[in-house]
Amino acid sequence: MLKFIKHNLASIEGVEIYPIISLLLFFIVFITMIIFVIKLPKSRIEEISQLPLDTENNKEISHE
Secondary structure (H helix, E strand, O other), X not given: OHHHHHHHHHOOOOOOHHHHHHHHHHHHHHHHXXXXXXXXXXXXXXXXXXXXXXXXXXXXXXXX
């Protein structure tokens, strides 16, 4: 199956730029998320981490 894909991609002019663009996009998103998490205040992290354990909010949602 890879032969069919490789053969079709070889006929496209300038196709070698697409893997580079994909890699750059991945790293840009990854680094942006790391920076976002590092800049997130510790109080917000604590609040988010306690959400599954918060019984006051769980009482409002009834799963009957």
